[in-house]
Amino acid sequence: xxxxxxxxxxxxxxxxxxxxxxxxxxxxxxxxxxxxxxxxxxxxxxxxxxxxxxxxxxxxxxxxxxxxxxxxxxxxxxxxxxxxxxxxxxxxxxxxxxxxxxxxxxxxxxxxxxxxxxxxxxxxxxxxxxxxxxxxxxxxxxxxxxxxxxxxxxxxxxxxxxxxxxxxxxxxxxxxxxxxxxxxxxxxxxxxxxxxxxxxxxxxxxxxxxxxxxxxxxxxxxxxxxxxxxxxxxxxxxxxxxxxxxxxxxxxxxxxxxxxxxxxxxxxxxxxxxxxxxxxxxxxxxxxxxxxxxxxxxxxxxxxxxxxxxxxxxxxxxxxxxxxxxxxxxxxxxxxxxxxxxxxxxxxxxxxxxxxxxxxxxxxxxxxxxxxxxxxxx
Amino acid sequence: xxxxxxxxxxxxxxxxxxxxxxxxxxxxxxxxxxxxxxxxxxxxxxxxxxxxxxxxxxxxxxxxxxxxxxxxxxxxxxxxxxxxxxxxxxxxxxxxxxxxxxxxxxxxxxxxxxxxxxxxxxxxxxxxxxxxxxxxxxxxxxxxxxxxxxxxxxxxxxxxxxxxxxxxxxxxxxxxxxxxxxxxxxxxxxxxxxxxxxxxxxxxxxxxxxxxxxxxxxxxxxxxxxxxxxxxxxxxxxxxxxxxxxxxxxxxxxxxxxxxxxxxxxxxxxxxxxxxxxxxxxxxxxxxxxxxxxxxxxxxxxxxxxxxxxxxxxxxxxxxxxxxxxxxxxxxxxxxxxxxxxxxxxxxxxxxxxxxxxxxxxxxxxxxxxxxxxxxxx
Numbered sequence: 001x002x003x004x005x006x007x008x009x010x011x012x013x014x015x016x017x018x019x020x021x022x023x024x025x026x027x028x029x030x031x032x033x034x035x036x037x038x039x040x041x042x043x044x045x046x047x048x049x050x051x052x053x054x055x056x057x058x059x060x061x062x063x064x065x066x067x068x069x070x071x072x073x074x075x076x077x078x079x080x081x082x083x084x085x086x087x088x089x090x091x092x093x094x095x096x097x098x099x100x101x102x103x104x105x106x107x108x109x110x111x112x113x114x115x116x117x118x119x120x121x122x123x124x125x126x127x128x129x130x131x132x133x134x135x136x137x138x139x140x141x142x143x144x145x146x147x148x149x150x151x152x153x154x155x156x157x158x159x160x161x162x163x164x165x166x167x168x169x170x171x172x173x174x175x176x177x178x179x180x181x182x183x184x185x186x187x188x189x190x191x192x193x194x195x196x197x198x199x200x201x202x203x204x205x206x207x208x209x210x211x212x213x214x215x216x217x218x219x220x221x222x223x224x225x226x227x228x229x230x231x232x233x234x235x236x237x238x239x240x241x242x243x244x245x246x247x248x249x250x251x252x253x254x255x256x257x258x259x260x261x262x263x264x265x266x267x268x269x270x271x272x273x274x275x276x277x278x279x280x281x282x283x284x285x286x287x288x289x290x291x292x293x294x295x296x297x298x299x300x301x302x303x304x305x306x307x308x309x310x311x312x313x314x315x316x317x318x319x320x321x322x323x324x325x326x327x328x329x330x331x332x333x334x335x336x337x338x339x340x341x342x343x344x345x346x347x348x349x350x351x352x353x354x355x356x357x358x359x360x361x362x363x364x365x366x367x368x369x370x371x372x373x374x375x376x377x378x
Numbered sequence: 379x380x381x382x383x384x385x386x387x388x389x390x391x392x393x394x395x396x397x398x399x400x401x402x403x404x405x406x407x408x409x410x411x412x413x414x415x416x417x418x419x420x421x422x423x424x425x426x427x428x429x430x431x432x433x434x435x436x437x438x439x440x441x442x443x444x445x446x447x448x449x450x451x452x453x454x455x456x457x458x459x460x461x462x463x464x465x466x467x468x469x470x471x472x473x474x475x476x477x478x479x480x481x482x483x484x485x486x487x488x489x490x491x492x493x494x495x496x497x498x499x500x501x502x503x504x505x506x507x508x509x510x511x512x513x514x515x516x517x518x519x520x521x522x523x524x525x526x527x528x529x530x531x532x533x534x535x536x537x538x539x540x541x542x543x544x545x546x547x548x549x550x551x552x553x554x555x556x557x558x559x560x561x562x563x564x565x566x567x568x569x570x571x572x573x574x575x576x577x578x579x580x581x582x583x584x585x586x587x588x589x590x591x592x593x594x595x596x597x598x599x600x601x602x603x604x605x606x607x608x609x610x611x612x613x614x615x616x617x618x619x620x621x622x623x624x625x626x627x628x629x630x631x632x633x634x635x636x637x638x639x640x641x642x643x644x645x646x647x648x649x650x651x652x653x654x655x656x657x658x659x660x661x662x663x664x665x666x667x668x669x670x671x672x673x674x675x676x677x678x679x680x681x682x683x684x685x686x687x688x689x690x691x692x693x694x695x696x697x698x699x700x701x702x703x704x705x706x707x708x709x710x711x712x713x714x715x716x717x718x719x720x721x722x723x724x725x726x727x728x729x730x731x732x733x734x735x736x737x738x739x740x741x742x743x744x745x746x747x748x749x750x751x752x753x754x755x756x
Contacts, residue, residue, distance in 0.1 A: 368445075
């Protein structure tokens with residue numbers, strides 16, 4: 001991935017070109033080997049008046065191949081990864097380039113908030129003034145009402161993820177915060193202060209997914225394999241759901257991914273989850289089966305999800321501190337997990353025994369969810 | 379498909395719900411059988427401020443399944459069909475719902491033209507004022523310069539496609555025109571008059587793609603099968619191409635689809651090609667191998683591509699007369715071809731012996747192209 005942050009001088013295609021360069025260099029695979037390109041982007045129409053970005057991404061990566069743009073909102077490149085994996089698994093391709101990019105800081109925060117609202121139901125939510133901090137605040141307040149919990153519990157999620165990003169050179173914020181910082185930050189939408197929210201970010205991510213046969217033939221070092229992938233959907237509008245205290249699209253995506261990989265929640269050593277807002281990490285931990293519904297609110301404050309806890313979560317810094325260029329996020333979870341598992345991430349040393357990682361990438365208020373399981377090849 | 383035309387009172391999701399209803403009714407398959415949804419849409423961000431339309435489309439169709447939105451500009455639902463076919467072929471699904479929708483007439487023609495320009499290179503083409511009539515007019519003028527041809531030759535393409543749509547109840551224009559009408563129409567962008575251009579349209583298309591096993595088990599009447607699928611890409615910007623008198627993304631997509639199906643151009647009985655402008659049909663006929671480069675300009679005036687010709691092309695009326703709700707077009711080609719091949723299209727009688735059909739769906743100035751081969755099951 002590129003560093004995430006404010007890179008308003010680069011177009012989305014340039015960012016993706018840089019991420020692709022790094023992927024090719026890391027993998028030692030030629031551009032000519034790529035048989036298909038899967039590219040995630042969400043708000044190019046708003047930020048750059050650019051749609052139809054599959055071919056543009058391929059060209060930026062120096063690849064001539066069928067190329068398609070996937071939009072699953074903030075799960076766009078998670079979906080791109082999933083379809084890329086399936087292309088390789090089905091035997092129709094040996095090498096695919098997957099990834100995503102988003103440019104967000106070249107437009108104003110108000111314009112960006114408006115663009116992001118296109119991931120919600122435009123007719124019934126966005127036009128009523130529901131932006132994403134607003135939508136997720138409904139989830140948080142309802143969670144508090146049903147299960148208990150407080151702003152302070154959520155603050156620990158932000159503090160933890162900032163801690164994890166301290167030495168991550170690709171993270172947008174390499175800066176420690178404490179609970180008081182979170183609680184005293186400007187209010188965005190109750191119960192969320194500024195530090196409960198992931199930032200607007202520019203950035204791109206890319207990965208090369210290859211068949212086992214190709215890896216063997218080319219003598220590639222391939223210590224990480226995708227063993228599970230699952231996806232599911234839900235209504236975009238919150239009012240069309242039976243309840244808003246859980247995220248069934250994530251549970252169903254996880255069930256498929258676990259079955260696919262032949263593992264369960266207990267087998268996961270490290271996880272990257274979609275913490276676009278602090279409450280989202282809590283809901284993710286429950287949907288993924290790590291916690292019963294209503295019980296993950298203390299996970300961060302208890303230390304269970306910190307770097308030295310039982311289930312280190314968002315060791316990259318998460319969306320909160322690593323940054324959240326939405327179309328790039330899903331694949332960035334995969335690139336960070338890959339480095340963590342193979343031992344060349346700044347936080348690898350702390351999880352040296354980790355063999356199984358999970359990525360949870362959500363779109364909208366989890367109207368789309370893609371779950372991916374990665375494992376170290378024995 | 380829904381009727382194509384001006385339906386500004388319906389949202390894109392409502393249009394897709396209607397198309398999906400028709401697909402379920404036609405196939406006699408339950409909504410519960412659907413395992414994945416592949417939805418094409420191009421300009422929802424501009425027309426409805428709506429992205430993230432996969433889950434929205436699934437909900438409109440009454441389906442709970444993983445759902446993804448594909449954007450390959452005007453080839454969006456062609457790409458959705460292709461990925462749906464591959465999901466079934468790979469064995470991971472027995473039943474998928476594919477399709478697309480576009481709402482275009484609720485915004486002004488100027489706004490629509492601006493939105494469509496997002497399929498071109500926003501940085502280098504759109505900002506320089508290149509709209510799609512402009513981009514395709516460059517292709518036409520260059521073709522004339524290199525190979526010869528005239529506005530009158532192109533006019534025959536429009537006349538033919540209007541003739542084909544005369545009795546098609548789903549077509550936007552069921553109205554005959556003659557060559558003089560085309561030549562005397564208001565100029566849009568030389569050499570294109572109004573009748574050289576496909577219209578702004580609202581509409582949706584949907585299809586259920588099932589495995590052979592499912593069709594047999596459920597005793598479905600399934601007289602048409604997808605035997606070939608191919609896709610390729612090119613640079614979005616015309617200036618990045620070696621020449622603009624041919625469309626290599628289409629040739630390469632066709633080569634893959636032909637090989638996949640085990641057929642060649644001579645085996646194709648009927649074709650639906652992407653005639654967004656009259657010159658586009660000419661370029662398609664050449665890229666698909668029906669004509670040598672520079673020789674298809676007379677195909678319509680010679681009668682070769684008319685309903686009683688050797689290669690009846692765009693019997694649905696094509697984009698020109700059937701209409702072109704861009705995200706719906708690729709799958710609509712498939713639904714029309716299916717009806718033509720199985721004998722329940724208004725134009726089926728004229729091609730009663732047709733057994734192999736081809737769809738050519740292009741995005742941008744053929745920066746994306748999907749080619750699909752359909753065959754009657756023996």
